[in-house]
Amino acid sequence: MADSDQSTTSNDASADSREDVNEDSKLHFSEDEExxxxxxxxxxxxxxxxxxxxxxxxxxxxxxxxxxxxxxxSQ
Incomplete structure (x- = not known):
């Protein structure tokens, strides 16, 4: 039972980190876009x-x- 709980937790963490990567990748603009x-x-x-x-x-x-x-x- 404990193994399945850990698996779910690690899957949730992976999903969260993928969302962060997707959000950051949108801020990369090409030179033409800039x-x-x-x-x-x-x-x-x-x-x-x-x-x-x-x-x-x-x-x-x-x-x-x-x-x-x-x-x-504002620096």
Missing amino acids: ILITRMFNLVGERWSLIAGRIPGRTAKEIEKYWNSRYST
Whole structure:
């Protein structure tokens, strides 16, 4: 009985770590995406949904999080 409990616990931990990896991998942007984000930001400002509309598979939240982590002025 104890073996099955440990197996379930380790499976839950593996699932949690996979979610973290998936979440982090979304923040990796290609050079082309970075250039496009920068150009669009210079044109339209912080209109993240408009910028995300130009990059397939990206959300406004991902774009904003990327921008704030990369170009934040509060250091």
